[in-house]
Amino acid sequence: MSGTARDTRKHPRHNLEVPVMISDAAKRVRKPIRFSSGDISGGGAFLRSDLLFEVGETLVMEFDLPGGRHIRTQGRVVRVARGGAKDRFPGMGLEFIDLSPDDRAAIARLT
Numbered sequence: 001m002s003g004t005a006r007d008t009r010k011h012p013r014h015n016l017e018v019p020v021m022i023s024d025a026a027k028r029v030r031k032p033i034r035f036s037s038g039d040i041s042g043g044g045a046f047l048r049s050d051l052l053f054e055v056g057e058t059l060v061m062e063f064d065l066p067g068g069r070h071i072r073t074q075g076r077v078v079r080v081a082r083g084g085a086k087d088r089f090p091g092m093g094l095e096f097i098d099l100s101p102d103d104r105a106a107i108a109r110l111t
Contacts, residue, residue: 016040016110020047020063037063038089042104044075048091053077059094069106073099 016039021032035047045061053059055077062072075094083090096104 016066018063018065020045020061022047023060024053024057026058032060032062035091038091040107040110042096042099042107044078044093044095046081046091046093048089050083050090052080052082052090052092055080058097061094061096065106065110069103071099071103071106073097073103 016037018037018040020035020037022035023032033051035049035051038046038048040046057077059075059077060072061075062070064070074097076097077092078095079093081089081091081093099107
């Protein structure tokens, strides 16, 4: 077996850079913070940023897909990349918690 980890994701990733507005579900952040996505799938998104939340935190995410579809969902931080040798970019991996089936299908059609 090679040294690369096997990708076990359920949903294919789409390289997509869109603005994502984030606020925490606990309402500790007064105004939403603008992040930039690195990729999005039907299961979640990776947000590029030096500002990182903690693994396990629940965040409210809002973004527009190409074509104008507005998506608002909650995501849980499942991975934090600090930009070390094994990370391409600093940022956070979020898993969608309550993404609607229609929104998931719209993301799947991005290919």
